[in-house]
Amino acid sequence: MKKKLIFILLPLLLLGGGGAGAWFFLFNKPAVADKAAEAKKEPEKPAPEAVFVDVGEIIVPVYNRDGKDNFMIARLQLQISDVMPADKVRYMLPRLRDAFIGTLGTMAGRGELGDDSQRNATIKHALQLASDRILGVNVVSDVLIQRAWQQPM
Numbered sequence: 750m751k752k753k754l755i756f757i758l759l760p761l762l763l764l765g766g767g768g769a770g771a772w773f774f775l776f777n778k779p780a781v782a783d784k785a786a787e788a789k790k791e792p793e794k795p796a797p798e799a800v801f802v803d804v805g806e807i808i809v810p811v812y813n814r815d816g817k818d819n820f821m822i823a824r825l826q827l828q829i830s831d832v833m834p835a836d837k838v839r840y841m842l843p844r845l846r847d848a849f850i851g852t853l854g855t856m857a858g859r860g861e862l863g864d865d866s867q868r869n870a871t872i873k874h875a876l877q878l879a880s881d882r883i884l885g886v887n888v889v890s891d892v893l894i895q896r897a898w899q900q901p902m
Contacts, residue, residue, distance in 0.1 A: 802827045802838045809853040819899040828891040841884060848879040869894055
């Protein structure tokens with residue numbers, strides 16, 4: 750009888766101790782000293798305003814297998830971080846446009862510029878990689894596609 754009682758109480762005690770330990774480490778409120786340290790922190794600086802650089806329209810021929818060839822036209826803007834000034838990004842725009850045209854041309858050759866729902870996300874990712882290659886990582890925080898469409902040749 751005592752052995753059965755031990756086999757029942759021992760797991761209950763272990764579960765209770767584990768629950769108490771989890772509560773102590775996960776849900777315990779910070780001490781008063783932590784609150785005082787938080788109060789002494791300097792106020793956070795406001796986030797810098799977003800800076801946008803207009804790339805303009807990029808035009809790429811899209812040759813389809815069915816013979817219905819199109820031009821893909823994308824109007825782009827870059828949201829840049831404070832790593833590089835906007836003037837320097839504007840100075841590098843000819844190289845960026847060249848990289849964007851090459852990237853979109855390669856995508857068109859592979860048939861990745863179709864009308865599927867993931868087209869814009871694929872384009873944004875590819876252009877982000879191209880801008881990282883030209884300007885450096887973390888200069889362009891986002892590639893904004895203002896408008897993208899295809900029209901017959």
